Amino acid sequence: MTVRLQIEAARGSARAGKLITPHGEVETPVFMPVGTLGSVKGVSQDVLEDLGVEILLSNTYHLYLRPGIETVRRMGGLHRFMAWDRAILTDSGGFQVFSLNDLRKVSEEGVAFRSHLDGSAHFLSPEKAMEIQIGLGADIIMAFDECTEYPADRERVRASMELTLRWAGRCKNYFEEHRHEAPWARSAHLRRPCGSGAEPALSGAEGPRSDGAEPRHHTEATQGLFGIVQGGMDHQLRRESAERTIDIGFPGYAIGGLSVGEPRELTREIVESTLEHLPSNQPRYLMGVGTPEEIAQYPQAGVDMMDCVLPTRAARHGLLFTSEGKVSIKQVRYAEDDSALDPACDCRVCQRYSRAYLRHLYASNELLAQVLNTVHNLHYYLSTMRTVRTWIRAGRATTPQVS
Amino acid sequence: MTVRLQIEAARGSARAGKLITPHGEVETPVFMPVGTLGSVKGVSQDVLEDLGVEILLSNTYHLYLRPGIETVRRMGGLHRFMAWDRAILTDSGGFQVFSLNDLRKVSEEGVAFRSHLDGSAHFLSPEKAMEIQIGLGADIIMAFDECTEYPADRERVRASMELTLRWAGRCKNYFEEHRHEAPWARSAHLRRPCGSGAEPALSGAEGPRSDGAEPRHHTEATQGLFGIVQGGMDHQLRRESAERTIDIGFPGYAIGGLSVGEPRELTREIVESTLEHLPSNQPRYLMGVGTPEEIAQYPQAGVDMMDCVLPTRAARHGLLFTSEGKVSIKQVRYAEDDSALDPACDCRVCQRYSRAYLRHLYASNELLAQVLNTVHNLHYYLSTMRTVRTWIRAGRATTPQVS
Numbered sequence: 148m149t150v151r152l153q154i155e156a157a158r159g160s161a162r163a164g165k166l167i168t169p170h171g172e173v174e175t176p177v178f179m180p181v182g183t184l185g186s187v188k189g190v191s192q193d194v195l196e197d198l199g200v201e202i203l204l205s206n207t208y209h210l211y212l213r214p215g216i217e218t219v220r221r222m223g224g225l226h227r228f229m230a231w232d233r234a235i236l237t238d239s240g241g242f243q244v245f246s247l248n249d250l251r252k253v254s255e256e257g258v259a260f261r262s263h264l265d266g267s268a269h270f271l272s273p274e275k276a277m278e279i280q281i282g283l284g285a286d287i288i289m290a291f292d293e294c295t296e297y298p299a300d301r302e303r304v305r306a307s308m309e310l311t312l313r314w315a316g317r318c319k320n321y322f323e324e325h326r327h328e329a330p331w332a333r334s335a336h337l338r339r340p341c342g343s344g345a346e347p348a349l350s351g352a353e354g355p356r357s358d359g360a361e362p363r364h365h366t367e368a369t370q371g372l373f374g375i376v377q378g379g380m381d382h383q384l385r386r387e388s389a390e391r392t393i394d395i396g397f398p399g400y401a402i403g404g405l406s407v408g409e410p411r412e413l414t415r416e417i418v419e420s421t422l423e424h425l426p427s428n429q430p431r432y433l434m435g436v437g438t439p440e441e442i443a444q445y446p447q448a449g450v451d452m453m454d455c456v457l458p459t460r461a462a463r464h465g466l467l468f469t470s471e472g473k474v475s476i477k478q479v480r481y482a483e484d485d486s487a488l489d490p491a492c493d494c495r496v497c498q499r500y501s502r503a504y505l506r507h508l509y510a511s512n513e514l515l516a517q518v519l520n521t522v523h524n525l526h527y528y529l530s531t532m533r534t535v536r537t538w539i540r541a542g543r544a545t546t547p548q549v550s
Numbered sequence: 551m552t553v554r555l556q557i558e559a560a561r562g563s564a565r566a567g568k569l570i571t572p573h574g575e576v577e578t579p580v581f582m583p584v585g586t587l588g589s590v591k592g593v594s595q596d597v598l599e600d601l602g603v604e605i606l607l608s609n610t611y612h613l614y615l616r617p618g619i620e621t622v623r624r625m626g627g628l629h630r631f632m633a634w635d636r637a638i639l640t641d642s643g644g645f646q647v648f649s650l651n652d653l654r655k656v657s658e659e660g661v662a663f664r665s666h667l668d669g670s671a672h673f674l675s676p677e678k679a680m681e682i683q684i685g686l687g688a689d690i691i692m693a694f695d696e697c698t699e700y701p702a703d704r705e706r707v708r709a710s711m712e713l714t715l716r717w718a719g720r721c722k723n724y725f726e727e728h729r730h731e732a733p734w735a736r737s738a739h740l741r742r743p744c745g746s747g748a749e750p751a752l753s754g755a756e757g758p759r760s761d762g763a764e765p766r767h768h769t770e771a772t773q774g775l776f777g778i779v780q781g782g783m784d785h786q787l788r789r790e791s792a793e794r795t796i797d798i799g800f801p802g803y804a805i806g807g808l809s810v811g812e813p814r815e816l817t818r819e820i821v822e823s824t825l826e827h828l829p830s831n832q833p834r835y836l837m838g839v840g841t842p843e844e845i846a847q848y849p850q851a852g853v854d855m856m857d858c859v860l861p862t863r864a865a866r867h868g869l870l871f872t873s874e875g876k877v878s879i880k881q882v883r884y885a886e887d888d889s890a891l892d893p894a895c896d897c898r899v900c901q902r903y904s905r906a907y908l909r910h911l912y913a914s915n916e917l918l919a920q921v922l923n924t925v926h927n928l929h930y931y932l933s934t935m936r937t938v939r940t941w942i943r944a945g946r947a948t949t950p951q952v953s
Binding site: 506 | 921
């Protein structure tokens with residue numbers, strides 16, 4: 148068994164269901180908060196559980212540099228290391244390396260790059276990206292791709308797409324040979340869950356104080372490797388990339404190479420045309436998107452999974468999303484505003500604190516500002532997705548499809 | 551009714567009981583975490599409640615500069631502003647102004663000083679310090695004193711002590727005339743508590759969404775103004791300061807002017823000799839102390855209340871207190887240490903995370919490091935005080951004394 152999507156309702160192109168992973172079920176469509184270094188900045192894991200987070204995204208590139216893959220692997224994998232027994236997805240490191248610009252050099256074999264921390268030299272290849280992601284042990288791992296720059300001419304986009312396709316094949320080959328090497332895949336315990344919330348299908352994380360239960364062999368759960376569709380802003384190349392990635396064969400497909408500077412309308416066109424060429428019974432993941440409007444809209448086009456640093460990063464800069472629009476909490480107009488940040492919000496921040504207090508915390512550089520702002524923005528995103536799922540399920544029911 | 555101590559058990563000089571305040575009862579001896587700007591850095595109020603915090607200390611000087619006293623007053627006082635319905639103590643600002651060194655000038659009338667933030671000119675007098683603290687509305691407020699520098703000759707210490715005594719009289723006079731002006735003291739509502747935990751005697755805080763209940767007049771609860779004993783490192787002057795402060799008459803007494811650079815053994819001698827001259831049936835507050843050892847030791851000499859920035863400040867620098875001694879979590883030796891920070895600790899951090907993860911968070915400058923480290927250190931201090939109280943209560947029971 149690997150990762151699969153269980154579709155339970157549909158409405159037009161939209162669908163709602165469950166993503167079944169080795170670490171529990173994830174209600175879809177889902178927004179995945181970003182925990183770059185194995186932590187959603189400022190928010191403890193029990194609060195993430197309370198918020199209803201069922202899957203987190205972590206960044207391979209960052210974890211590779213700190214604390215290093217061998218450390219995470221020796222500590223039992225990322226779930227156990229960060230004491231999180233729900234699902235995790237890791238990216239391949241490709242996008243981060245892509246964003247290093249002058250510090251990278253791409254070849255057929257892979258990408259040579261220098262660390263943004265200390266300038267040290269490193270090399271990522273499809274095989275290395277697989278080895279690392281298997282060592283981290285996320286439930287869903289991503290093929291190593293080249294994120295094509297924007298703008299780029301058609302020849303460049305095609306060459307880049309072809310490279311990504313060759314790398315996708317190499318990723319799959321390596322993964323097929325090593326898929327049982329995830330830290331939790333061989334001698335996993337039936338472990339005590341760390342926190343509240345649903346019982347995971349397989350708990351790979353535990354607190355540092357194990358109850359010493361005997362190891363128990365479990366069902367043959369393995370990680371799921373997703374392929375990534377590239378092809379720049381060219382509908383024809385996107386279609387070709389989708390078809391040839393599907394030919395290689397993955398349990399899920401991502402749309403990559405977007406939000407790289409192109410107009411938002413173009414993003415939307417490319418997403419919609421690409422979705423038409425992806426299997427309807429498998430998870431579809433739109434990478435790095437988006438704004439509150441986008442995470443509400445793309446599921447209607449058939450997207451199942453999204454992630455973005457926006458809610459967490461904006462929170463740390465005092466930009467808050469509410470049912471009444473954006474609030475820049477640093478503004479002096481909120482200095483004596485006794486009302487809740489979002490009167491329609493039932494998060495623990497809006498239930499307890501006033502705009503005046505949040506403004507004071509932010510203006511005074513208090514740590515708690517970043518903590519509370521992040522909790523609210525995450526709740527806003529997760530709540531938006533709950534509304535989207537309810538909207539889909541309120542539509543025409545569909546015969547459950549099993550991949 | 552104002553603040554009073556209800557002694558319920560004694561063992562030698564030590565006593566255990568309850569501090570009765572307008573915002574609930576506080577088990578004593580108590581350690582008060584410091585929330586300088588109306589926030590314990592990085593820790594949300596619900597977590598403080600879960601930790602069992604029953605009283606917080608906030609700093610008048612800092613709140614005076616940001617967000618400003620008028621703002622807090624207009625927002626209903628500090629309890630309501632920070633959504634904290636348990637007890638609060640504010641210092642007078644004297645100690646902070648004292649520490650400004652070159653930025654201050656002391657006269658009979660008060661202290662002229664410049665803000666450490668922007669250099670703007672300000673003036674604090676006994677009357678002004680009272681006006682500010684009444685505006686903030688803490689349950690316990692402190693007389694405006696001069697913290698005598700160390701070392702100082704006897705003439706200087708006596709002159710400083712005499713000034714503090716004159717200021718104490720002015721504080722009391724102003725307070726007696728204005729004690730009913732606390733933001734919650736006149737038209738207080740019987741308000742919905744914000745969080746879990748014990749029902750407060752008077753809830754002065756509420757979430758931004760009031761349930762619109764009708765105002766209800768309550769018992770005549772007012773703030774309690776504590777006097778401060780000075781007298782440098784001179785036993786005779788300490789005795790005189792204590793006796794003359796008691797002559798002025800306060801519901802509680804603090805020992806100030808310590809931890810200003812003197813040897814720790816001298817601190818201890820002065821504390822113990824000063825305690826002998828304080829009323830046995832009223833709260834005794836040792837200001838700005840101390841280390842984990844000190845907060846366990848001073849209650850044995852008869853101290854009821856203590857505060858210190860050490861647990862929270864050290865936490866933010868990666869210095870953690872455990873049953874096995876101090877742990878500097880930044881050290882590489884913890885990079886792959888899968889054990890709990892403190893195997894004997896039942897806090898939410900030690901129950902869930904490993905030293906390896908905490909070390910990773912700290913080494914990577916993750917916000918969560920400061921959050922989790924602070925939660926653990928506070929739990930360590932509060933747990934130490936619980937043990938102290940249990941130790942006292944296990945001793946000879948005493949006839950309850952009521953002030």
